[in-house]
Amino acid sequence: MTSPAQPSAQRPEKRAIERADETAMPLTLYNSLTRQLERFAPIDPANVGIYSCGPTVYNYAHIGNLRAYVFTDTLSRVLSWKGYSLTHIINITDVGHLTSDADLGDDKMEAAARATGQDIWAIARHYTEAFKRNLADLHIRTPTRFPLATDHIAEMIAFAEAIEARHCYRLADGLYFDTATVPDYGRLARSQDDAGESRIDPVEGKRHPQDFAIWRTSNAGENRQMEWDSPWGRGAPGWHLECSVMSKQYLGDRFDIHTGGIDHREIHHPNEIAQNQAHCGCADTGATLWMHNNFLVERSGKMSKSGGQFTTLQTLVYRGFHPLAYRLMCLQAQYRSELEFSWDNLVAATTRLKRLALTVQALRDRAAASTAAPADARVDARVDARLQDYRSRLDTAISDDLATPRALPILDELLADKRLSPADRLSALADFDAVLGLDLVTISPRGSARPAGSGDDRRARRQRSPCRTSRRAGGKDFPRSDAIRDSLIADGVEVMDGDPIEWDWRLA
């Protein structure tokens, strides 16, 4: 496989289905706000605005976090494929996110700086760059902008000043938002009663348990590396403020889609909505659609960054897995379903990716060697109809709230369709690549499974492999190892001992 390409700039794909085309399916997407599927109707059909809550850069993103961006990338690819131009913003939270989403605890960035003794700005830069590399390795297209919270402090202060008189009150440790001053606070959240509110512990003096900090003043004697002067004292913004400010600045008061992980549906996004409503003095939530991906979970529970124990994309790479195998694993589940991560599931996704890559390679070889005479017009029309049928079925699947698991078997069918020439199958494959981002048109099973620069040799990877070799070497789990072998052979994969997850696997 070639090393993952840099993501291309966001532009409509060449083979975009024209919006005017009557065969194009209307796109329906699930709106967490109304709790129903809705037909997508952009505010400005010439440009769709998407805001995705970005990472808090006090540590590496874990693969659960990255599922959130595989989801937004699928959304953006589908919109591009359907012919829309996009402005897509992914912010970088480099200040303000406390160790609890409910406004308690330490600032995560300051805590990381204290724990490591490092400069906080260097920490933020390091993890921001690592995050961007993760996106590139997963073929996630570069958004229009990655604005940093710390570049928008003046705008956050201006926003807070604009809502202060009618919606905020002061406490000893800062400025708080009074959630009773906006209509229908928390409508987005699922758990309005005990479960939701009990998560938000009271800060002394808060008028309502769910009120939240807009600005937090530094405690006397506190040694913060990131703090700014404000009308409420020296300190730092509350976490929710940055997303209201940056979405408004780059997408306007009303934009199309706001995304995040499902945890954001409970606190962060209701609070953003409350701020937006306060600022516009109306009931508008800011975005038309609020979309949330479900969690990647492990058997032990939700994968969490603050818990300290988590798996990064780099861990997968060290263990010999290509990042696109993880992307494929994500695509095998609909974004609103919980997805369980296990090494066996990742092995299965790797096998599937390899089978696809080998099939495409064989088609490419045959297309290059083909000396077939040009077909007559009648055959051409039949071929066109078949190709159009694959495109429409892909369109139907992904237009149904991005049902990627339904698109994958259609891809299998296309690649195996002997009624179409290799060249025709490859031409239709381009549509699937545009939507699924697996880059199968250029993938090579003969290359390395390792992205460039990951700095690990094959032997070390094999030693760390969770798969058959290591199980055998450890001598502890032969039945499990043999079960994996049997399932691979049943899948038509020839397993070569000593090289269980490299690209040298062959289809039997």
Ligand code: AMP
């Ligand atoms: P954070 O860096 O913690 O602010 O999270 C970045 C994104 O990852 C947010 O959209 C979160 O909602 C999302 N997220 C966090 N944990 C998971 C998980 N286990 N599975 C899927 N998405 C997650």
Ligand code: ZN
């Ligand atoms: Zn946000």
